[in-house]
Amino acid sequence: MSTASAEALPHTLTPHPVTGMYNGKFGLWLFLASEIMLFGALFSSYVLLRVNGAFPHHGTPENSLSVPIGTLNTMILITSSVTMVLAWASFKLNKPGKGRLFLLLTMLLAMTFLVIKIIFEYRHKYHMGIRPDTSTFYAIYYCMTGLHGLHILGGIIVIGYFLLPGFGLWKKNPEQFTNRIECTGLYWHFVDLVWIFLFPVFYLL
């Protein structure tokens, strides 16, 4: 029923002549615009809290974040962006087996990122007694990286959906399936990009 009415909608698959995008892609770009405002507000808060004083981010060595772990996680996410593009390209070239492999790789890399983040960073810090209420630096650190982690988790769920239950669409409508992978990819690159900003802001500066 709902699919019947959805198929009757213009530009579900074909790009609109003015925007050059199909509905889903345009919608996703708008969603990303609102995401920029969300993270933008948090980055602004970081700046305001930092200039406000009482922001002890580079204290004793055990009181700051581990640059090697941060660098490793940055590399992992950048790699996952590459595998995501390769997945979309494979589907575009009508190679679904290869496409699924790259989707799986992307998902595994994302999971590795989360495991490193949770076990080697959050858990470690928590054992040292460093919690969100320790200082405003750790408050915004846990808040922003936590929110970013939730975005990673969301990406894992979406990619997992297209790997298993959602893959049935490939047989029915490969073009629409490939479009959805493209949109997932756009979201995924955005999530990576947020990390590219988070890493220097929290680990280096």
Place this chain on the structure above:
Amino acid sequence: MSSDHAHAHHHDPGFIRKYIFSVDHKVIGVQYAVTSLVFLFLGFTLMMIMRFQLAYPNHIIPVIGPWLSHAVEGLVTEKGRLLPEGYNALGAMHGTIMVFLGVVPLAVGGFGNYVMPLQIGAPDMAFPKLNMASYWVFLPGGIIMLASFFVPGGAANSGWTSYAPLSVTANTVGTNAFWNGQTMWLLGMVFLITSSLLGSVNFIVTIVHLRVNGLKMFRLPFFVWAQFVTSFLLLLAFPPLEAAGVMQLMDRVFHTSFFMPSGLVVSGVMQDQHLGGMYAGGGSPLLWQHLFWFLAHPEVYVLILPAMGIVGEVIANNTRKPIWGYRILVYSIIFLGFMSFIVWAHHMFLTGMGTSISTFFQTTTMIISIPSVVILTALLLSLYGAAIRFTVPMLFALAFLPMFAIGGLTGLPLGLSASDIHLHDTYYVIGHFHYVVAPGTIMALFAGIYYWFPKVTGRKMNDFLGKLHFWPTFIFMNGVFMPMFFVGLSGVSRRLWDQTNYMLGNETHGWVKMSSWSAWMLGISQLPFIINFVISAFAGKKVAANPWHATTLEWAAPSPPPHGNFPEVPVVYRGPYEYSAPGAKDDYSPQHLPDVSLA
């Protein structure tokens, strides 16, 4: 295209898919409209209780007072007198409900969802399932807000603005971290923000991608333009409040110090960790205000723009001539949309953020008043030389013009940082923004309900009851809000539970009583509307598809429009307001008719 629709009709989706979890924009629009009308009524009821306390301080609330002491904890005394905390909770929830659960869902979720796709000739919204999701995220948000009245400690009582650090330390005594008013307020807001995000993405894609052939952007009805700009405001202004909400939630639940400054003492208790409190300190209460008003000022335009859109439609239709300065109106609302993002700190002149920042925001505020005045002037000039049809929607639309003008012009002294020192946080502010939102926006929303009711139900609302609704509403709206200017100018603060404790409050107390009595009369004046709305929906006079002889596309569809809206996809040949065109055979030339000439 049309064969697809015919195909869609073959499957009967069953009651639940058709009326409850429907993906049809019309059903979702009606769901939004009815829900938000209920919320508007609830928000109004809270205010009527507050007005009793203001007019008759510390008296037992008649009729419902004793009942309230059993039903809601912490609102009234055992005998039924309103408690100060209860008064604050009513105030906070009145604002929250009216703005986030009443006016915006009605103007955007209700009218936008129902009318906008019809006006652009689309079969539905671009993402029907997202549209359904947006309603079903909105509703739990509203229910969480309402449920907060019944948890220990009562509903949120830090104002609808939830200023920190008051809000961080509020509603926490003897309650757990999640099950309390302020935390539920924050959770409710997260739901409402998500809902508006889903809605605004959908609106923008629909307006850009789903217009029918011939419907260029500058042939769009003014209402669609208003929804378009509104959607951008919702899309870009709400996320910072979501971020702020998450931070305040962390302050309350994990005791972070985003908004908690060092050295804070609340009710004699030190809040700093090293002094035995829970907070590390070092946060900034001003940060909350910046993030909140970054949303809440564009939100003002979210409230007013759809109302302007409705008024534009109704005025063009009832003056039987093109709206004056269509392009100027469109450019003005786009400019208004841009500017609304850089005026927010005019709410914060008295926070100590500095005079140079105040000067910047005072300047942008003066600039933003220009497009507002342009819009109002264009709508007013549209009336010039017209043979006006005084239908019920037109009465409401005409009332909007002076009411919005009073609301807008009284805002100028508030936007100047010097005169704001005297007026800030007085009843003058309350009078000002209510003139914009209540006699302004709500009058326009009533105009919209009377105007599009025949499209939604196929029946017209009763004219006599409509006029019986309009005149008392118009009079008592002014009766409620005009006295607030006098009370506020004399210096009475907006948040007093009992102003008769103060000499200046005593002197102006007569005005307060007038305001309260007008509010209760205003409540009674809504009875003809409620009766009219319910009875007309089932037994109103049946009318044809285009009873107002209007030009825009929604009137080309049958009433009520079937699933898929248009039996045949329309094509647009002309602009939206070609009324009384020379050489045309009628005094209106619908957008979808290829030939309207006399011959």
